[in-house]
Amino acid sequence: MLVELVTTGSELLLGEITNYNSAYLSKKLNEIGYSVIYHTTVGDNPQRMEEALKVALSRVDLVITTGGLGPTQGDMTKIIGARLMGMPLVYDDAIAESVRQWVCIHHGGAAMTENQKRQAMVPQGAVLFDNGAGTAPGVAMQQGGKTLVHLPGPPTEMRWMYENRLKPWLLQTFGSQGCIASRYIKIYDLGEAFIEEQLMDLVQGQSNPTLAMYARPGFVEVRLTARADREDQARELLAPLEQEVRRRLAGQIVTFDDDTMAHVLGNIVRQGGYSVSAAESCTGGLVGSLITDVPGASDYFRGSAGTYCNEMKEKILGVSHDTLETYTAVSAQTAAEMADGSRRLYGTDLAVSTTGIAGPGGGTPDQPVGLVYTGISGPWGTVTHRDVYHGGRAEVKRRAALRAIYYLVHYVVNHTKKA
Amino acid sequence: MLVELVTTGSELLLGEITNYNSAYLSKKLNEIGYSVIYHTTVGDNPQRMEEALKVALSRVDLVITTGGLGPTQGDMTKIIGARLMGMPLVYDDAIAESVRQWVCIHHGGAAMTENQKRQAMVPQGAVLFDNGAGTAPGVAMQQGGKTLVHLPGPPTEMRWMYENRLKPWLLQTFGSQGCIASRYIKIYDLGEAFIEEQLMDLVQGQSNPTLAMYARPGFVEVRLTARADREDQARELLAPLEQEVRRRLAGQIVTFDDDTMAHVLGNIVRQGGYSVSAAESCTGGLVGSLITDVPGASDYFRGSAGTYCNEMKEKILGVSHDTLETYTAVSAQTAAEMADGSRRLYGTDLAVSTTGIAGPGGGTPDQPVGLVYTGISGPWGTVTHRDVYHGGRAEVKRRAALRAIYYLVHYVVNHTKKA
Numbered sequence: 001m002l003v004e005l006v007t008t009g010s011e012l013l014l015g016e017i018t019n020y021n022s023a024y025l026s027k028k029l030n031e032i033g034y035s036v037i038y039h040t041t042v043g044d045n046p047q048r049m050e051e052a053l054k055v056a057l058s059r060v061d062l063v064i065t066t067g068g069l070g071p072t073q074g075d076m077t078k079i080i081g082a083r084l085m086g087m088p089l090v091y092d093d094a095i096a097e098s099v100r101q102w103v104c105i106h107h108g109g110a111a112m113t114e115n116q117k118r119q120a121m122v123p124q125g126a127v128l129f130d131n132g133a134g135t136a137p138g139v140a141m142q143q144g145g146k147t148l149v150h151l152p153g154p155p156t157e158m159r160w161m162y163e164n165r166l167k168p169w170l171l172q173t174f175g176s177q178g179c180i181a182s183r184y185i186k187i188y189d190l191g192e193a194f195i196e197e198q199l200m201d202l203v204q205g206q207s208n209p210t211l212a213m214y215a216r217p218g219f220v221e222v223r224l225t226a227r228a229d230r231e232d233q234a235r236e237l238l239a240p241l242e243q244e245v246r247r248r249l250a251g252q253i254v255t256f257d258d259d260t261m262a263h264v265l266g267n268i269v270r271q272g273g274y275s276v277s278a279a280e281s282c283t284g285g286l287v288g289s290l291i292t293d294v295p296g297a298s299d300y301f302r303g304s305a306g307t308y309c310n311e312m313k314e315k316i317l318g319v320s321h322d323t324l325e326t327y328t329a330v331s332a333q334t335a336a337e338m339a340d341g342s343r344r345l346y347g348t349d350l351a352v353s354t355t356g357i358a359g360p361g362g363g364t365p366d367q368p369v370g371l372v373y374t375g376i377s378g379p380w381g382t383v384t385h386r387d388v389y390h391g392g393r394a395e396v397k398r399r400a401a402l403r404a405i406y407y408l409v410h411y412v413v414n415h416t417k418k419a
Numbered sequence: 420m421l422v423e424l425v426t427t428g429s430e431l432l433l434g435e436i437t438n439y440n441s442a443y444l445s446k447k448l449n450e451i452g453y454s455v456i457y458h459t460t461v462g463d464n465p466q467r468m469e470e471a472l473k474v475a476l477s478r479v480d481l482v483i484t485t486g487g488l489g490p491t492q493g494d495m496t497k498i499i500g501a502r503l504m505g506m507p508l509v510y511d512d513a514i515a516e517s518v519r520q521w522v523c524i525h526h527g528g529a530a531m532t533e534n535q536k537r538q539a540m541v542p543q544g545a546v547l548f549d550n551g552a553g554t555a556p557g558v559a560m561q562q563g564g565k566t567l568v569h570l571p572g573p574p575t576e577m578r579w580m581y582e583n584r585l586k587p588w589l590l591q592t593f594g595s596q597g598c599i600a601s602r603y604i605k606i607y608d609l610g611e612a613f614i615e616e617q618l619m620d621l622v623q624g625q626s627n628p629t630l631a632m633y634a635r636p637g638f639v640e641v642r643l644t645a646r647a648d649r650e651d652q653a654r655e656l657l658a659p660l661e662q663e664v665r666r667r668l669a670g671q672i673v674t675f676d677d678d679t680m681a682h683v684l685g686n687i688v689r690q691g692g693y694s695v696s697a698a699e700s701c702t703g704g705l706v707g708s709l710i711t712d713v714p715g716a717s718d719y720f721r722g723s724a725g726t727y728c729n730e731m732k733e734k735i736l737g738v739s740h741d742t743l744e745t746y747t748a749v750s751a752q753t754a755a756e757m758a759d760g761s762r763r764l765y766g767t768d769l770a771v772s773t774t775g776i777a778g779p780g781g782g783t784p785d786q787p788v789g790l791v792y793t794g795i796s797g798p799w800g801t802v803t804h805r806d807v808y809h810g811g812r813a814e815v816k817r818r819a820a821l822r823a824i825y826y827l828v829h830y831v832v833n834h835t836k837k838a
Contacts, residue, residue: 011633011642013455014601015446019438022460027434036432037467039460041441044631048456055474070634071612072622103610113612133809156636156810223435278704278725284716285699285707288725292703293813295779297727303735304725306697306707312722312765316735346731360714394712 001177002060003029003036006052008067008077009153010043021066021158028162032170033177033227034062044068050080057084057146062174064166067153069136071115078139081148082123085141089121095128096120099135129165133157138165147173181234183224183242186255188406195220198248202241209241218402253409261405266294268412269350274378276408277346278304279317279338281329282356282372286401302346307338317341330355332373332384339375340382350378352408358396372400374407380415420596421479422448422455425471427486427496428572429462440485440577447581451589452596452646453481463487469499476503476565481593483585486572488538488555497542497558500567504560506542514547514556515539521554548584552576557584597646600653602661604641605674607825611639617667621660628660636814637821672828680824685713687831688769693797695827696765697723698736698757700748701775701791705820721765726757736760749774749786751803754794762796769797771827773819777812791819793826799834 005022012019019041026036037060042052049068056063068077082089099119100112119136122128129138134157139150149166151158187195195213196203199222202211209226222245226237255264269276278287288304291297305316310329313319319337327333338353356372363369370389375382385407389399424441431438438460445455456479461471468487475482487496501508518538538555541547548557553576558569568585570577606614611634615622618641621630628645641664645656674683688695697706707723710716724735729748732738738756746752757772775791782788789808794801804826808815 007458009633010631012442013445013458014449014644015442015444015455016601016642018442019458023431023434023437025434026432030433036434037462037464038471039426039431039438039458041458043456045456051478052457059470072615072632113616115612115615154634154636156814160809280704280707282711283708284711284720285697285704285723285725288699288704288727289702289708289816292701292727292777293816295812297703301703301727303727303731304704304723305735306704306723306725308707308711308717308720308722316722316724316764345735358711393714397708397712 001034001062001174003034003062003064004038004040004056004060005036006056006063006065007039007041007153008044008049008065009041010045012041013043020155021153024155024159025064025066025162028167030180032167033179034170035177044076046076046080049076050084053080053084053148057148061145062147062149062170064149064151066151066158069119069138069150069152071113071119071135075118078121078123078150081139081141081150082126085123085143085146085148087123087125087141087143090124092120092122092128095122095130095137098130098137102135127169129161129169131157131161132164133160140166140169176230178227178229179231179234180225180227181231181238182226183238184257185222185224185242185245185249186219187222187249187252188219188254188261189252195222195249199245202244206241209237211241211245218399253406253413260290260293261402261409262290262294262297265291265405265409266297266300268409268416269300272412272416274300274349274412275302275346276300277302277342277348277351278404279342279351279353279375280304280306281308281313281338281354282358283354283397283401283404284308286397287352287354287404290401290405302348305342305345313338313341317345328367330357330367330371330373332375332386335373335375335384336377336382337375339377343377350376350408350412352376352404354400354404356396356400358393358400360393370396372396372403374400374404376408376411378411378415380411383411420453420481420593422453422481422483423457423459423475423479424455425475425482425484426458426460426572427463427468427484428460429464431460432462439574440572443574443578444483444485444581447586449599451586452598453589454596463495465495465499468495469503472499472503472567476567480564481566481568481589483568483570485570485577488557488569488571494537497540497569500558500560500569501542501545504542504562504565504567506544506560506562508540509543511539511541511547514541514549517549517556518554546588548580548588550576550580551583552579559585559588595648597648598650598653599644599646600650600657601645602643602657603676604643604661604664604668605635605638606641606668606671607638607673607680608671609639614639614641614668618664621663625660628656630660630664637818637825672825672832679709679712680821680828681709681713681716684710684824684828685716685719687828687835688719691831691835693719693768693831694721694765695719696721696761696767696770697823698761698770698772698794699723699725700727700732700757700773701777702773702816702820702823703727705816706771706773706823709820709824721767724761724764732757732760736764747786749776749790749792751792751794751805754792754803755796755801756794758794758796759801769795769827769831771795771823773823775815775819777815777819779812789815791815791822793819793823795826795830797830797834799830802830 127140226234228234318341342351353375359369546559645653647653737760761770772794778788
């Protein structure tokens with residue numbers, strides 16, 4: 001099954017937004033063995049869109065478009081697609097009713113506009129997919145051995161519809177085309193060159209499964225991929241290679257697949273029965289936000305005290321006035337007292353703190369922009385770390401918050417290993 | 420000058436990496452007035468790449484490829500491009516020497532491999548671009564009124580070469596095609612269809628400047644674009660249209676260009692001389708993080724109290740035990756007491772709170788996943804809002820946090836308008 005993804009929208013051609021939909025759909029379709037061989041992006045221009053869809057239908061079996069199903073005049077994908085597939089557009093009462101209900105719930109009982117009614121026009125004879133995350137329905141049309149599918153453009157709607165409607169329909173209509181299984185291992189402690197030395201012989205001379213490595217900001221990603229008829233067979237092919245990689249990286253802090261360092265934190269504090277809290281200055285709340293991105297974090301996380309001024313560091317966290325006067329807020333001493341204070345305030349076993357200069361202003365020769373102190377307080381004492389991060393304000397915050405969680409994991413792993 | 424960008428690399432079709440190169444080049448080319456009308460992505464497959472390049476050369480004036488210029492066997496873009504343009508590949512001593520020097524500096528004096536020598540093969544008669552950030556040179560070929568350019572795929576190399584080599588060459592060869600200036604207005608209060616009704620006559624029958632609208636999660640973006648010979652002329656064309664849009668949307672809370680709602684918050688609380696704090700449950704710290712993404716937020720923001728369990732809501736924020744017992748933590752009453760408590764704790768003029776069910780677990784028929792209460796406390800009393808957000812845990816958190824900041828802005832704007 002050869003597939004082409006056609007993304008529509010002039011904002012993509014103007015470089016205003018990045019095309020995340022094609023990467024998502026490619027990954028998902030490859031997982032069920034469908035080969036995506038082209039991506040095309042075209043703007044909200046009827047002639048060019050028709051041309052692009054014609055080219056796509058001529059060279060693959062299945063064309064999936066995203067975007068252009070909304071209620072505005074610029075939304076023309078469905079109209080052009082239906083014409084190419086020879087299916088007239090007709091008004092669908094059921095779709096109209098579901099659009100009406102959505103408008104009612106989400107826009108407080110307002111009546112449908114003429115534009116919203118356009119969304120209820122659907123190609124006669126097409127398979128319709130209802131939209132659990134918005135109003136525009138999806139459409140699948142089959143004609144002369146070719147299949148044309150229209151999905152909505154907003155990523156949350158597109159993803160909902162793929163997972164809940166299109167994927168089941170594809171599997172039912174065309175069956176699985178074999179399966180690709182992947183496993184991702186992220187390594188945080190070692191450089192790419194060292195990891196390559198450890199794993200080079202596994203990279204070379206492997207065809208199924210394969211192993212590849214990518215340097216990312218703050219970690220190295222190792223990807224294992226296997227192809228087979230069924231997923232369990234592909235997973236079976238992966239298992240021995242994964243075991244060997246794990247053996248060679250034993251003792252390193254790693255994360256698997258989509259898990260983040262916050263997931264690793266969740267696992268190890270659950271194991272140890274520890275409760276966790278935070279205290280944040282320069283990260284503003286991002287450490288708490290990342291920790292609570294993990295479902296069930298409320299089992300061990302009690303909160304993060306954001307103290308964005310000296311007064312609150314004293315009042316809420318009990319950082320001493322002397323420390324702030326003598327060492328300033330951006331110091332190892334303050335980071336340590338913030339972590340201790342968070343542990344006391346929340347009554348937790350472990351606490352992590354951040355204090356630094358996110359920029360762009362506020363830097364000095366001694367305390368440059370990007371300087372961040374991290375404090376860890378726990379049953380094995382209080383430790384601090386000093387880092388200088390590069391990049392803009394948001395990047396400094398992000399890297400400091402991610403690293404803070406890593407340091408907390410490292411603290412626990414390090415001490416429980418020794419015990 | 421019509422342009423098509425052709426991105427090569429199987430990893431894009433597998434969805435392993437996102438296509439950032441096309442967004443970057445689109446934005447840059449549009450800035451000098453070159454119209455990008457298609458993006459195409461094709462894998463490392465000679466027949467399909469040749470086919471894609473043929474289609475591209477048939478429908479635009481300038482085709483720019485990225486990727487496939489490296490030293491490996493999979494790197495075939497230049498070979499196929501040269502064949503299509505009728506230019507034989509020849510060995511270039513100068514390129515060979517610069518590749519040798521790069522390898523020497525960056526790989527510690529190692530000799531060039533056979534593969535690296537392949538990079539010195541260039542199409543006879545082509546314009547060559549040296550690579551200030553890597554080894555693979557870029558190539559521009561002209562034939563029969565068509566231009567084919569090959570740039571390297573790694574983003575740092577591609578960006579260096581565009582800025583330092585390709586852009587000057589394009590401007591010298593084809594001249595500037597004018598300038599495009601854009602202005603973005605984001606509207607948070609009204610749905611896309613309603614806004615379109617307000618602005619429809621401005622969408623239709625406009626060619627320069629143009630107005631377009633896009634639905635985004637939580638807001639609608641209106642884009643005004645003008646084309647002229649020089650930037651100041653383009654800005655001058657935009658001004659009356661912007662004024663008219665502003666007039667029709669008067670009273671709505673909007674943001675301009677890259678500003679977020681947190682920037683608007685910063686502006687209005689600076690104006691009013693207000694201090695701000697937060698109290699967060701389901702958002703975990705994200706409200707504080709978003710507010711502190713704005714440089715200089717420490718002038719008005721004192722911190723966010725993350726209270727991820729009932730006990731801390733009582734202890735730190737002073738939410739009453741009765742309220743939590745009677746109404747639960749996810750209620751308008753708790754949200755109101757959290758906001759009041761944050762205002763008291765931090766001694767601020769304004770406070771915003773969030774409490775809800777981010778999911779995926781924890782939902783009930785009465786309190787579904789995605790239910791979030793927002794509280795606003797300030798000099799004009801305490802108000803609450805109830806919303807139900809869709810999407811995964813991270814998406815619910817993100818939308819709830821963004822909306823909380825919007826509600827805070829709305830509260831201030833609304834009350835200071837009346838005053």
